[in-house]
Every structure is written in C-alpha cells, then in structure tokens.
Amino acid sequence: MALLLLMILLAAAVFTGLLPSPITRDFSREDATPEAVSPCVPAGATAEELGSITTNVFNATDRTGLAATTGENLSRQGVLVNTEANWPQGQMEGAVQIMTGARGITAAYTLQRLFPAAEVTFEPGREDATVDVVLGTGFDSMLSDAEISELDPEEPLSSPAECTPVDIPQGDPEGADGEGEPDEGETPEQPADTEGSDS
Template sequence: MGYVRTAGMSTAARRRRRRTALVLTGLLVLLIAVFAYAGAYYKGWLGSDEESAGGDGEQVTATATAEPLQPEDVQVNVYNATDRAGLATRTAAALDARGYDVQTSDNDPEKSTVEGAAHIRFGPEGAEAAAVLHDLVPDAELLEDERESAEIDLVLGPDFEEFPEIEDEESEPTSTGGDR
C-alpha cells in the first residue's frame, strides 16, 4: 500500500481542492452576474414593470384632477383697517352672499396699516383659499404669515371698493333675525 502515498495527493486533499475551486468559481460567476445586472439597470436596458407595460418605454403617468376650491370651502375673517364705519360688516355680508364661509367681521385686531385696497393674510394651509379670494379681490395684496389653519383674513384698506349687490339678494332675505 505504500505506492498510493507516493503516487500523489491523498483522496481527501484532492476533494478539498476540488470543492474549494468549485466554491470560488461559483462566487466569481455570481459576482459577475450581479455586476452585469447592475450595469444593465444603470444603462436603462432593464426597467421596472411599469415602464415595460407602457410599450415603447414611455412612462405613463395617471394624475387625479383635484377639484378646485369653491367659495363655500373658504373660511374668511373680514377686518376693517379704515375709519369707515361698518365696512367690514357690509363686506362680510357681501362675501356671505357670494358663498364664502365668513367667520368674523370686526376691526383689525392687529391694527395694521393697509396701503391700497386690502390685504389677504394667510398661512401655508390657506394658500389655495387665499388665491380663491384674490380672484374676487384682485387689488388685494397677499401676505403669508405663520398661522397653521386654512382660515384667511381679508383686511380692508382705504382704497377698498365695496362689492356690488347681487340681484338674487333682493328676492331673498339675508337677515337671520326673527321676523321671518
């Protein structure tokens, strides 16, 4: 039996060497496959299922059209920054007749000085509401502040011209008194 040992490596050593070669070869093939996939993805040869469903690789985007904000969705406070008595009350009634959700009408609690027709004060949540009101009062200056609600303030200035009456207002009583 001495000739087996002198002829070369033992059987266990040959198996270990073969196993090591197979494992290293498998890891090398896997590493090459991962790099090839990453390169193909980077070059755009491979895409997501959404892009391939589009046909020619065109990206199809579905957007939901959000309904624009309506006046009844706009909560507004009307403040008078002038010396004209009752201006805020009359303007609040006119806004209410046009469908706006009027919360308060009073003198300006901040006692700000308004140059021009009006200021519309709003926070980040009320930017869309301010734009809706700005369509009605285009001469107003938009002023963003730090409030966290969607409620906006319309602060009337000396150049503010009152809204004309709506014809439907004459046929419908607008008072909430008990004379109905």
C-alpha cells in the same frame, strides 16, 4: 498756543461735519418690519368652491361698517365668515391684504379674484386654512354678484411675478376644526363666538 488753536479748529470741523469723527459708534436699533411675502400658488391649482372657504374680515379704515358689509357680501357667495371686526393694528394703506398660512394659499388666491387690486401675503405661523381679508384705505368694493358669477371656476390660479414657494403640509393640523372623535364619556367642546365689532 498754536497747538490749542489747531485742536479747536479740528473739533469745530468734526462738529460741523466737515471732517468725519474719529470715533464711530453703532447704535442698536430694532430691525425693520419684515417685508410681506407673497406665496406661490400650488402648481395647477384652480379656484376652490367659495362654500369651502373660511375667512375673517377686518376693517382697516375709518369707514364704519365696512367689514360687516363686505362680510355679508362674502356670505351671500357661500363663504363662511367667522369674524367681522376692526383691524387691531389700526388703519392700513392700500386696497386689500389677504393673509394666509400654508394651508390656505389656494383659498386666498380664490378670494383674491373677488377683490380687485388685492394682494396675498404669507403668514408662516398660521396653522389652519382660514384666511384674513383686511380692507385698507384704498378699498372701493369687491366684485358684484353678476361679475362673480361670470368667473371661470376652472381657470388656473396665477401667482404674482415675484412669489415665494411654500411647502404645503399634508393632512389636517392637529386639533384643527375639532377633527377626531372625543374620548368616551367626553362632550365635544362648542366653538367660541368669534364675532367682533365693526365700528
């Protein structure tokens, strides 16, 4: 009887957390989303010509038309805007995320100068130099035309305090931007319309 009473007391103590369970089990769970990495600017890099940069602009807020308006402002500066659309992943906190692969790091940091509080993040799988500008719920506005005109194009771009060095591939990625001549008798393919809605 005393043994039974002791077992009941021990079970109650384990159940209420007073004693650790003698049996532990590691439950499987999905790994957390990897933390965004900021790539380092190539040594000595200065801002690129805005007319040489291609970007996609995404609205990650509930404000209608934000991507379209920002894309229009970028186009006025000479930036080639491929897409203006809502961010597929829904709303994003923060001001602006500029996402780039290894080939677009200098372009990304060039665009960062136009967006106060923007952060540049690295996407290893991105093969071309196109960058994505994702406007978050904390976004107010990009620099005005007058402010952009005052930016020094020769000023070296700077990396964030904690950045990750990235190897920059040499040469053009295979098949990117339709480079290379078509085979004899072939007709070059026309680029697809990538315009999206920004509702």
